[in-house]
Amino acid sequence: MTPIAETDLILNADGSVYHLNLMPGDVADTVITVGDPDRVAEVSKYFDYIELKKGKREFITHTGTISGKRITVLSTGIGTDNIDIVFNELDALVNIDLKTRTVNPHLRSLNIIRIGTSGAVQKDIEIDTLLLSSAAIGLDPLMHYYLQNSGKNEQALLDAFKQALPDTNLSPYIASAGQALLAALSDNERQGITITAPGFYSPQGRQVRAVAAVPNLMKAVQQFNFNGQRITNLEMETAGIYGLAAALGHQAVSCNIILANRATQVFSKQPGTIMDYYIRHILEKLYVLR
Ligand SMILES: O=P(O)(O)O[C@H]1O[C@H](CO)[C@@H](O)[C@H]1O
Numbered sequence: 001m002t003p004i005a006e007t008d009l010i011l012n013a014d015g016s017v018y019h020l021n022l023m024p025g026d027v028a029d030t031v032i033t034v035g036d037p038d039r040v041a042e043v044s045k046y047f048d049y050i051e052l053k054k055g056k057r058e059f060i061t062h063t064g065t066i067s068g069k070r071i072t073v074l075s076t077g078i079g080t081d082n083i084d085i086v087f088n089e090l091d092a093l094v095n096i097d098l099k100t101r102t103v104n105p106h107l108r109s110l111n112i113i114r115i116g117t118s119g120a121v122q123k124d125i126e127i128d129t130l131l132l133s134s135a136a137i138g139l140d141p142l143m144h145y146y147l148q149n150s151g152k153n154e155q156a157l158l159d160a161f162k163q164a165l166p167d168t169n170l171s172p173y174i175a176s177a178g179q180a181l182l183a184a185l186s187d188n189e190r191q192g193i194t195i196t197a198p199g200f201y202s203p204q205g206r207q208v209r210a211v212a213a214v215p216n217l218m219k220a221v222q223q224f225n226f227n228g229q230r231i232t233n234l235e236m237e238t239a240g241i242y243g244l245a246a247a248l249g250h251q252a253v254s255c256n257i258i259l260a261n262r263a264t265q266v267f268s269k270q271p272g273t274i275m276d277y278y279i280r281h282i283l284e285k286l287y288v289l290r
C-alpha cells in the first residue's frame with residue numbers, strides 16, 4: 001500500500017495530528033462534538049474522571065469516563081470548513097497507522113453526536129426544545145469535494161428542494177443521520193430536516209445592514225413541503241458532519257438545541273441553562289451505546 005504523503009496527512013513533531021493535536025489512543029468510540037470551545041468543559045464537568053485535556057486553535061478535546069463509559073468531547077468551532085478538518089483527522093486517528101501512513105486492515109466506526117445550537121424556521125417548533133436532524137441539506141460547498149452516494153429518497157427530497165429554491169446559483173447537497181445511532185438515541189424527541197448554512201446572517205436569511213442577494217431564501221425554506229416533509233431548522237455544521245461520517249463509515253447524529261424561532265422572532269432567555277439541561281439529557285442517553 002502506498003503510504004499517505006506527509007503533506008496530505010500532516011503530523012506534528014510528537015506524532016499527533018496537525019490541527020487536533022491528538023494521538024491515536026486519545027479518542028473514545030463515542031465522540032461528542034460541540035461548536036463552542038467553552039462548551040467542552042460544560043460537558044466534561046459531568047465526567048467521573050477526565051483522563052486528558054488537549055487542544056490547539058478552536059479544537060479543544062477532553063476524554064474521560066462516565067460510569068465506566070469512555071467518551072471524548074471535542075469542539076469544532078463554527079462551520080463545515082472546520083468539520084472537514086475535524087472529521088478527516090478524527091478518522092485518521094482511529095483508522096490510519098500513523099507510523100506507516102497506511103490504512104488499518106480493520107476499520108473503526110465511531111459514534112459521533114453533535115450537541116449544538118440552532119434556529120427553528122417553523123412557528124410550531126418552540127424555543128428551548130431539542131430536535132434531532134434526520135437529514136441535512138447543505139447550502140455550503142463542502143460535500144461537493146467528496147464522492148457521495150445519495151439514496152433514492154434523499155435524491156428525491158434534494159431535487160424537490162432545488163425546485164423550490166428561488167433563482168440562485170446555490171448548489172445544495174443532502175446527507176442523512178447514521179440510522180443505527182439515530183434509532184439508539186431517539187425516544188420522543190422531535191426529528192426534522194436541517195439546513196446547514198455557510199454563514200449566520202444572510203445565509204440564514206438575517207437582515208442587518210448588508211443587503212441580501214437572495215431575499216426570498218427564508219420564505220422558500222419555510223414553505224418547502226415534500227410529501228409532508230418540511231425544513232425544521234438552521235445551523236452551520238450538520239450536513240458536513242453527516243456527509244463525511246457517511247463517506248468515512250462513522251455513525252453521526254446532530255442534536256439541535258433550538259434557541260431561536262425565526263418565524264416568531266423570539267430568542268431564548270436562558271440559553272446557558274437550556275444547554276446544560278440538554279447536555280445532561282443527552283449524556284444520560286449514551287449508556288445505550290456500546
Ligand atoms: O452552538 P454551535 O454548536 O456552535 O452551533 C450553532 O451555533 C453557531 C452559530 O452561532 C454555529 O456553529 C451553529 O451551527
Ligand SMILES: O=c1cc[nH]c(=O)[nH]1
Pocket residue numbers: 117118119120200204234235236259260
Ligand atoms: O439561528 C441560529 C441559532 C443558532 N445557530 C445558528 O446557526 N442559527
